[in-house]
Amino acid sequence: MKRTTQHIDYSDDAVRIARYAKALSHPVRLTILKLLSNQSCCFTTDLVDVLPLAQSTISQHLKELKDSGLIQGEINPPKIKYCINQEKWEEAKALFEVLFSKDFTKIKIT
Amino acid sequence: MKRTTQHIDYSDDAVRIARYAKALSHPVRLTILKLLSNQSCCFTTDLVDVLPLAQSTISQHLKELKDSGLIQGEINPPKIKYCINQEKWEEAKALFEVLFSKDFTKIKIT
DNA sequence: AAAACTAATCGTATATTTGCGATATACAAA
DNA sequence: TTTGTATATCGCAAATATACGATTAGTTTT
Numbered sequence: 252m253k254r255t256t257q258h259i260d261y262s263d264d265a266v267r268i269a270r271y272a273k274a275l276s277h278p279v280r281l282t283i284l285k286l287l288s289n290q291s292c293c294f295t296t297d298l299v300d301v302l303p304l305a306q307s308t309i310s311q312h313l314k315e316l317k318d319s320g321l322i323q324g325e326i327n328p329p330k331i332k333y334c335i336n337q338e339k340w341e342e343a344k345a346l347f348e349v350l351f352s353k354d355f356t357k358i359k360i361t
Numbered sequence: 362m363k364r365t366t367q368h369i370d371y372s373d374d375a376v377r378i379a380r381y382a383k384a385l386s387h388p389v390r391l392t393i394l395k396l397l398s399n400q401s402c403c404f405t406t407d408l409v410d411v412l413p414l415a416q417s418t419i420s421q422h423l424k425e426l427k428d429s430g431l432i433q434g435e436i437n438p439p440k441i442k443y444c445i446n447q448e449k450w451e452e453a454k455a456l457f458e459v460l461f462s463k464d465f466t467k468i469k470i471t
Numbered sequence: 472a473a474a475a476c477t478a479a480t481c482g483t484a485t486a487t488t489t490g491c492g493a494t495a496t497a498c499a500a501a
Numbered sequence: 502t503t504t505g506t507a508t509a510t511c512g513c514a515a516a517t518a519t520a521c522g523a524t525t526a527g528t529t530t531t
Contacts, residue, residue, distance in 0.1 A: 259388070259389075259413060261388040261391075261392070265388045265391050265392070266388060268385065268391060269385070269386050269387055269388045269391060270386075272382045272383070272384075272385035272386040273382070273383075273386035274382075275378065275379070275382035275460070276379050276380075276382040276383035276386050277379055277518090277519085278369070278371040278375045278376060278379045278470070278471075279369075279519095281371075281375050281378060281379060281460075281470055282371070282375070282470045282471060284465075285465060285466065285468070285470045288465050288466045289466045294477090295477070295478060296476090296477070296478090299477095299478095303369060304520080304521095305520070305521055305522075306477090306478075306479095307478090307479080307480080307481095307520080307521070307522075307523090308519075308520055308521070309478095310478060310479060310480080311479095311480095311518090311519075311520085312519090313478090313479095314479085314480095315518090324478095328477090328527085328528055328529075329475095329476060329477050329478090329527080329528045329529055329530095330476090330477060330478085330528095331477075331478065331479095340461070343461070344461035347457045347461065350385070350391075351450070351453070351454035351457065355394075355395060355398050356395065356398045356399045358395070360388070360391055360392045360395045361388075361392060387488090387489085389489095404507085405507070405508065406506090406507070406508090409507095409508095414490080414491095415490070415491055415492075416507090416508075416509095417490085417491070417492075417493090417508090417509080417510080417511095418489075418490055418491070420508065420509055420510080421488090421489075421490085421509095421510095422489090423508095423509095424509080424510095425488095434508095438497085438498055438499070438507090439497080439498050439499055439500095439505095439506060439507055439508090440506090440507060440508085441507075441508065
């Protein structure tokens with residue numbers, strides 16, 4: 252997109268909420284997160300079996316979730332076991348709690 | 362995008378969480394929501410004054426927030442007063458609470 | 472060493488998002 | 502009625518997202 256206006260510096264909180272929200276903004280990724288929650292962890296193979304999407308597509312969604320921090324992959328040759336990253340998950344939970352609380356009026360956004 | 366695979370029917374909850382998350386996935390929209398929270402309501406003019414973005418761009422973000430249901434506009438000639446839609450806001454809050462709770466393993470996604 | 476399996480990445484196509492300026496629309500004020 | 506103010510929408514451009522199949526890379530098994 253055109254970026255003719257000055258860059259806006261948002262607060263860390265705003266950037267983090269936005270990033271987590273984006274990770275959560277696709278039903279497939281919610282499905283993956285639910286599967287990981289259900290089984291505590293799971294292999295990509297299992298996801299590919301369950302979801303009606305190409306392996307490459309699922310891999311892309313996993314990458315996005317990984318980039319957001321919400322999940323982590325553990326190498327378990329020859330497979331990779333994905334789990335929810337509890338620390339980040341709790342952070343996201345806390346951030347959304349603030350967002351939906353009265354304290355939202357106080358948090359720094361820009 | 363190519364849609365060669367079958368359409369996936371996600372649950373209402375999944376679709377709603379994803380939609381709310383998408384609305385929250387941009388720092389500008391978080392900023393707008395914070396401003397509305399702070400002042401309970403506010404006119405577009407005020408937003409245009411505060412944010413370093415073109416009026417048309419802000420209007421677009423307002424439209425997205427409106428479409429998500431999180432805000433509503435009240436005509437107040439010649440201006441439009443935007444407010445947070447408390448009902449939908451509470452719904453979003455509840456959905457994210459479930460998402461981050463143990464009950465997430467139980468909610469229907471697909 | 473060869474074959475099989477797992478997962479990531481590449482290249483490509485299309486859709487959507489984000490931004491802008493310009494224009495349209497609707498109402499209020501002069 | 503003309504002018505001004507407020508907001509939405511249009512048309513465009515660039516970036517990002519979403520999907521696929523094909524290929525690559527790394528392990529494991531045979």
